[in-house]
Amino acid sequence: MIDLEQELVRRFGFTSFRPGQKEVIEQFISGQDVLGVLPTGTGKSMLFQFPTSYMSGTVIILSPLVSLMTDQVQQLKFRGERKVVAFTSFQTRAERDYALRNINSYHYIFVSPESLQNRELQKALLSIHVAYFVFDEAHCLVQWGMDFRPDYLRAAEWIHTNFTKQILALTATATKKTRKLIKETLHRPKMEEIVRSVDRPSIALQTIQVESDVERFDEMTRLIKQYGGPGILYTQSRKRAEDYSWELKKLGIRCAAYHGGMESIDRSLIQQQFSSGELEWICATNAFGMGIHKENIRQVLHDHIPTSLSNYLQEFGRASRDGKQSLASLFYTDDDYRKSLFLATADLPDQQDIEHFSQSVELDEQKMKVLSYWKSRLSVAEQHQLFDRLKVSKQQNILELYKIIAGQKCLREGIGNAFGESGLPKPTFCCNKCQSLEAIEMVKESTHDKDEIDQTSMYEKRLKQLFP
Numbered sequence: 001m002i003d004l005e006q007e008l009v010r011r012f013g014f015t016s017f018r019p020g021q022k023e024v025i026e027q028f029i030s031g032q033d034v035l036g037v038l039p040t041g042t043g044k045s046m047l048f049q050f051p052t053s054y055m056s057g058t059v060i061i062l063s064p065l066v067s068l069m070t071d072q073v074q075q076l077k078f079r080g081e082r083k084v085v086a087f088t089s090f091q092t093r094a095e096r097d098y099a100l101r102n103i104n105s106y107h108y109i110f111v112s113p114e115s116l117q118n119r120e121l122q123k124a125l126l127s128i129h130v131a132y133f134v135f136d137e138a139h140c141l142v143q144w145g146m147d148f149r150p151d152y153l154r155a156a157e158w159i160h161t162n163f164t165k166q167i168l169a170l171t172a173t174a175t176k177k178t179r180k181l182i183k184e185t186l187h188r189p190k191m192e193e194i195v196r197s198v199d200r201p202s203i204a205l206q207t208i209q210v211e212s213d214v215e216r217f218d219e220m221t222r223l224i225k226q227y228g229g230p231g232i233l234y235t236q237s238r239k240r241a242e243d244y245s246w247e248l249k250k251l252g253i254r255c256a257a258y259h260g261g262m263e264s265i266d267r268s269l270i271q272q273q274f275s276s277g278e279l280e281w282i283c284a285t286n287a288f289g290m291g292i293h294k295e296n297i298r299q300v301l302h303d304h305i306p307t308s309l310s311n312y313l314q315e316f317g318r319a320s321r322d323g324k325q326s327l328a329s330l331f332y333t334d335d336d337y338r339k340s341l342f343l344a345t346a347d348l349p350d351q352q353d354i355e356h357f358s359q360s361v362e363l364d365e366q367k368m369k370v371l372s373y374w375k376s377r378l379s380v381a382e383q384h385q386l387f388d389r390l391k392v393s394k395q396q397n398i399l400e401l402y403k404i405i406a407g408q409k410c411l412r413e414g415i416g417n418a419f420g421e422s423g424l425p426k427p428t429f430c431c432n433k434c435q436s437l438e439a440i441e442m443v444k445e446s447t448h449d450k451d452e453i454d455q456t457s458m459y460e461k462r463l464k465q466l467f468p
Helices: 004-012 021-029 044-053 066-078 093-101 119-126 140-144 151-162 176-185 213-227 238-250 264-276 309-316 336-345 351-358 365-375 380-406 411-418 452-466
Strands: 034-037 058-062 084-087 108-111 130-135 167-171 192-195 203-209 231-234 255-258 281-284 299-302 326-332
Touching (some): 004 044, 021 044, 021 192, 044 058, 044 066, 044 167, 093 119, 140 176, 203 411, 213 231, 255 264, 299 309, 309 380, 326 380, 351 365
Parallel strands (some): 034 192, 058 108
16 A cells, blocks of 8 residues: 655655645546646645656646746756756757757656647657656646637647546646536546635635726725735736836835736746745736745735636735735726726637638737637638637626626635635635725834744734724
8 A cells, every 4th residue: 555645755855745635646646637626835746746656757747837837847956856857948959959869868847838839849758758747737728728829729639649648737726617628628538636625714805996096006005015015916917017016116115027028037037036035026917926936925916807717816826825814905996897808808819810811811920820720620610609609708707707806795705606615614804895894004014024923913913903
């Protein structure tokens, strides 16, 4: 009989598993394909390493972001694992050639869906003994594959065509519908599901309707000054991320903007500065956050309505990885619902785009990338139907979230119900739908380092005033 606890201590130095970890490992090493839906901070990266004690060969990990791959490679090397490589756009040609020549020597190989389309890499992977495949942040398969990054679908097809190896898919958020789509996309309909609660009891939730952008910024600034960080302020536009960062810097707050329009090296530097504590706040688009390993994020602010409940959960779930009390606040106006509807569907090919592409009329690069994938798989009429369905689905996702944040019922209960969980226990600090929100008049505290116990105690005192 395999003693998983003993192996956990030997390899990772932990004396007990976190909820869901052991079940995922047991099912996977018994030969099952597994879809693990475990909360942020559960230690999902450990899950794709653990089975190598019992399964020989190279592990191939598909990851959505270069920053996430780079971070995971660094973590593995820090633990003493040197035989690891990531095929990314950061590699020089010489580095890539070396990795391809020595492909058989690696224990872990990280790839993006796009890099997996490279014929040289495909040929190299077909020449080695693969232990199993891992889809990290597996919700991206269905969230991005259909209309944003079709190479996700190509990657799943290539693996299905060329391998019969097990697949481990990991994510922090996936509704029943999303889980079904993940399994269908991977061609593994019998994939075992290990699903744990999406509830984050250590994160107090509040949604606040404001009348104007000025009021919104004033309220966010108040929370940033009174409750401090580390924290993330999420916004929908690159310009707003820059503007917020500029205004907060003028208030003496150590912060930086982060968005997809920045150079990769600059984004990596900002991420490192935030992780190390040099920066207290990040003003970011949704390009920031996935794979961030910072335990003590105390606040997450949203100045908008995210495009889905899953996205919202992923983003505010980056707080409180250490289990200590944190706060997530969302500010919205009457007009934000309409804005989110527009942004969620703006990049979808419409009927005119589909007709033009079928006639070889040039479109913008993103739409051409998506339509080139579907052109060989669906007729023009079927493409119309597909993108009409996607548009309706995206609109329904936003409506689902809007009803929760703008309604009068408990936010935690609404989120739980959407993920098929009912009767979630209410923590001491639940949400501002359950407990009244009182004005707080506090002197801004020093940002100098303090004893961790004192910080946590002070934060809990503040929350008691916020949620009496």
